[in-house]
Amino acid sequence: MDVSLFHKYGGIQTISTLVQDSYEDILLEPILAPLFQDVDMAKLLDHQVKFFSHVLGGPAHYEGRSLESAHHGLSIGDDQFQKLVDILQANLQELGVTPDDVESILDIVRSAKGKIVQHA
Numbered sequence: 001m002d003v004s005l006f007h008k009y010g011g012i013q014t015i016s017t018l019v020q021d022s023y024e025d026i027l028l029e030p031i032l033a034p035l036f037q038d039v040d041m042a043k044l045l046d047h048q049v050k051f052f053s054h055v056l057g058g059p060a061h062y063e064g065r066s067l068e069s070a071h072h073g074l075s076i077g078d079d080q081f082q083k084l085v086d087i088l089q090a091n092l093q094e095l096g097v098t099p100d101d102v103e104s105i106l107d108i109v110r111s112a113k114g115k116i117v118q119h120a
Contacts, residue, residue, distance in 0.1 A: 056108075
C-alpha cells in the first residue's frame with residue numbers, strides 16, 4: 001500500500017510546522033517580505049497548510065483562489081521564486097524529510113512556477 005507524503009511525515013502537525021517555519025524564514029528575506037506587507041498572515045498560513053496537505057496526499061480540501069489569481073499583480077520574479085524554493089528545501093530537510101522526498105515535493109512546487117512567476 002502506498003503511503004502519501006502527508007501521512008509518511010506525520011500529517012497535519014508536520015505540515016503546520018513546515019508552513020509556519022517556512023513563513024517565518026520568508027518574512028526575514030528582504031526580497032520576499034515586501035510581498036506579504038498587506039497580507040492577513042493567519043489566513044494565508046491556514047490556506048497554505050490546507051494547500052500543502054492536499055498536494056501531498058492528505059485529506060485536507062483546498063478551496064482557495066487559483067495560483068494565477070492569488071499571485072496576479074505581485075510581480076514575482078525568478079529570484080524570488082528560487083529563494084522560496086531554497087527556504088522550503090531547508091525546512092523540509094530540518095523536518096527530516098528524505099532527500100528523494102524533498103526533491104519530489106520541490107518538483108511539485110517547481111511545476112507551479114509558471115503560474116506564480118510573472119515575466120514582463
